[in-house]
Amino acid sequence: KAGVTQTPRYLIKTRGQQVTLSCSPISGHRSVSWYQQTPGQGLQFLFEYFSETQRNKGNFPGRFSGRQFSNSRSEMNVSTLELGDSALYLCASSLEGFVAKNIQYFGAGTRLSVL
């Protein structure tokens, strides 16, 4: 069974640009969560999607947005990039159900560098 796939693995952008990251969950998983990892702030929750609906959201500005498609694949978009957006963006998927019974499976991440 294929794991969580994130594309691209690496991205270099300049300030002011926008970027779209993609995440394909494990087959059958309907929940997709996104996290940002930086040396200063660690791992922080961005948002979670389930059945094409955003079910939970972290404390990030509106420049960070996401969506989920009917096949459970998810994209996140960051507009008007800032230097501080440089980070490893991780996606995780999980089966439907109570979180206590379902472990999240993480992708390898997309490393975004903003110059």
Place this chain on the structure above:
Amino acid sequence: KQEVTQIPAALSVPEGENLVLNCSFTDSAIYNLQWFRQDPGKGLTSLLLIQSSQREQTSGRLNASLDKSSGRSTLYIAASQPGDSATYLCAVTMDSSYKLIFGSGTRLLVRP
């Protein structure tokens, strides 16, 4: 606001040693707690999940305990191996959502 702290930030031990990693959280009303492993340049791998009603979970050489009342969890690694070298993260959820609140991690080096 929930805060998760991991001590020490880094740890270096010789192969074969038993070791304990610590995780503390400020709000004891957690839903569950998980331990993850992260290898350089890679994503996270879930190691153990402890529900709020449980006291411990075991998987192979790993044992995780949870004391909600004191806001603490420990990850015990028996007979450490160089392949155990990685960053270990603990994370809690406060409700039935998938929103994980992570600690800053402990970077472990097991020397051959």
